[in-house]
Amino acid sequence: MSANLPVLLVVVPLLCAPLAALTRRPRPAWGVAMLAAGWAFVVSILLLSRVLAQGTISYHIGDWAPPWGIEYRIDEVNAFVVLIVSGIAAVVTPYARRSVEREIDATRIPLFYTAYVLCMAGLLGISVTGDVFNVFVFLEISSLSAYALIAQGPDRRALTASYQYLIMGSIGATFIVIGIGLMYVMTGTLNMADLAQRLPMVDANRTIPVAFAFLAVGISLKLALFPLHLWLPNAYTYAPSAVTAFIASTATKVAVYMLLRFFFTIFGAAFAFDVMHLDRVLMPLAIIAIVTMSLSAIYQVNVKRLLAYSSIAQIGYMILGISLASVTGLTAGILHLFNHALMKGGLFLAVGAVMYRTGSVRLRAMEGLGREMPWTMAAFVLAGLSLIGVPLTVGFVSKWYLVLAGLEKGWWPVAAVVLVGSLLAAIYIWKVVEVAYFRERSREEPVREAPLALLLPMWILVLANYYFGMHADLTVGVAHRAAQVLMGVAQ
Amino acid sequence: MSDRVILRIGAKVLIPFILIFALYVQFHGDFGPGGGFQAGVIFAAAFILYALVYGLENADRVLPPTVVYVCAAVGVMIYAGTGVLTLFLGGEFLDYNVLAHAPEHGQELGIMLVELGVVTTVFGVMVAVFHAFAGRGRVER
């Protein structure tokens, strides 16, 4: 059975989804979601350890050898991404129970968890597959369920946010399909490894660069790269708290993974950077994203929106690392995938707890919360420190590698950008801290601390920020190997 | 109204044919164009026609929304369940060869099973979606 783990990783959640729909009662549906998340988490740990020990795993679905059948191909890169997705799911799902009961109509909760599990299964499916069209199919599973989940937010603007995301997301997906089609017409194959072999034979013509461009735009839409990020702030702001925490720490990460997979594994770093000069596009955009989006975050009065803008800036860091196109740069980018999931997950969970108690996530609602919800706000501050990049936190580790990668190439402005970004992050986090700790509350009734069911997941993520910040060798080791795998394909 | 009568009788005559056609499409998919997806849509079309002509309440009595909803979920489980079954029989996921003694029979059986899953889901989904839109309109007015 253990040989079948790669496919069971995705199929068990896929089977859990209709099961959750059939339960038709909130509690059992949540239990099924828990089962799916827990299963995925355990399997992803097993898979990562096996990949680290034995190298790439290839699983042929239906026993048809690739490129005729669909292949699941797991190397260090996607094993790591799968761990991020399932790990966040394993933490957010227990949190979701209370939070969702508060924010969503009880009759909808079973379907809510169905969509939630589908979203998770879709993201896992994108991560492990070795077939480009299969990527698209699972991308649609995760996107469609994400649209539905976001629209469940308590404000009516959740509907428009979701619609906007649907339109932008579908454009992105259609662009990706066009890109896949153009690659296919030149090579006749859809298998990633096969494509990687065959593309160099045909990449001297004009069709492949165009395929490349369409994939770049499509994926950038999905990962909310700077000028294409318009869907993200609204979607994150108006979605239910648990959904925001889950999607913010997984969906864009998987999109970044798609970028890595398509451009490094399939096209190869040499083609992407030496021929297409991807870095000349990505790097300025990443830098603009870091600076302008951090600035925008400072002016927000809604804390969720503030964190959403900060997310776009943080995606900028990942792209910056990737655009350096070196092993160190990629290590920084991949590391930040993991680290950002930890810190943003922690922050959004803390904000979700504030929502749970006060019913609002505006800055004004947080006045005086430092005393009333000490544990929640302490979690917020600690995760915020990690976002800023204070030593001993994961935020510091990824920024450290980013600066290293920049200096390695002699590009000192990269270091300056990282520094400016951290300063701006300090400002917007401070804004929340100031309101929470140094302002008297203007509300009349006091608020109580969030229940343990919310605090525990939140603190697990926050402590993980510090654990992996101090034992950085664990994550850095995996990220470094993943980066070598990605660059190694190019050699 | 006379036109309603024509409509009703017309529908009554048509629906059995549509259902038979759907079955044909479902099982003839191996040889000609067609398969689970198309058959599911046609099944759903027959039902939607019934609902349009006889009203949603009557349609609900023939096929309660719950059943439709269960169909949509069960279809996915049939498909994925087939895959899991092949795992238990010692094959890879969705490796139909292990379903029967001879690989070709296994393949045919497997394809039939998954098409069954597809038709169930598609029928359930299409009717449920139609129901969601139509039901909403009824309450609005």
Added chain:
Amino acid sequence: MAGIYSFLSALLFTTLDAVDVAFTEASVGAGISTVLMLGALALVGKDCKPRTRPAILPLFVVVVTGLVLVYGTMDMPPFGNPDNPIHHHVAPRYIEDSFEETGVPNIVTSVLASYRGYDTMGETTVIFTAVVGVLLLLARGRKASGAEPGGARAIREAAGGATGGAGPVGSAPGGGPPSGGTPGRGPAGTAPGAPRQREREEEGGPSDE
């Protein structure tokens, strides 16, 4: 309009030998999606405003995208040529061996259900996801009046469930003074109208209570 378009493309698919696709497009594109479109239009009304602002930027984007695609197709293998690479890798095996390997003469079916059966499972899941999404958005407990946005209703009902202590929300930590509920629930609970109102109350603080 979209229905006619789908129907025409179904005809086009037939001339391009894609009978299975044509069949599906005819039943889905021209059938179901038209029914859905009409159903939705009946709900939202078809009045529509004439455009006012000029759309320079979209036009620019579209023209650029189109030109890039045309540029890309220049080096594409010519239409219908049997020597194209697409026909010489992967596909030949399906055409030559699929009948022996699966016993199904319709290659599309055998590829769909067997070779790429996993994609089809994904496809089945996609439509299942769609129905989950549609039901999440449109299905209703009949209790609330239709005009009210679901969100406010959701919050109020959740709050009601919590104070009632009946729901699994657990009565204990919901706590607070039983009269007003916790402050957070206050504004949401007292505003039966649109969330707009709720937002304003948040701005104004709980003094409204």
Added chain:
Amino acid sequence: MRILGYYNYWVVIFLMMVGFYTLISRGNLVKKLVGLTVFQTSVFILYISMGKIEGGTAPIIMQGQHVVYSNPIPHVLILTGIVVGIATTAVGLSLVVRIKEAYGTIEEDEIHVQDDVL
């Protein structure tokens, strides 16, 4: 048919861009979805065009005859694509219905105006 050459692809691209333009320029939420449908369907035609072989027939094996079959893979992919398209349309339309109920309009500008008033 050979004269068509690339002409076939260009027509598809034109259709695609019509859909894309409708999608990004229209303010009416339903029209946007119509644009999306046209856009996606055109991409399907692009795929099917790739699979066509001159003089080929539908890929259903006829025993005992040697004939040229068109490439079945694009057909399979597009079957999946159509399903994805209808799924997106369904979710999109139900969102539009909800937006109409919440805002009383489905014009993008008017929705923005309503939200800005807050």
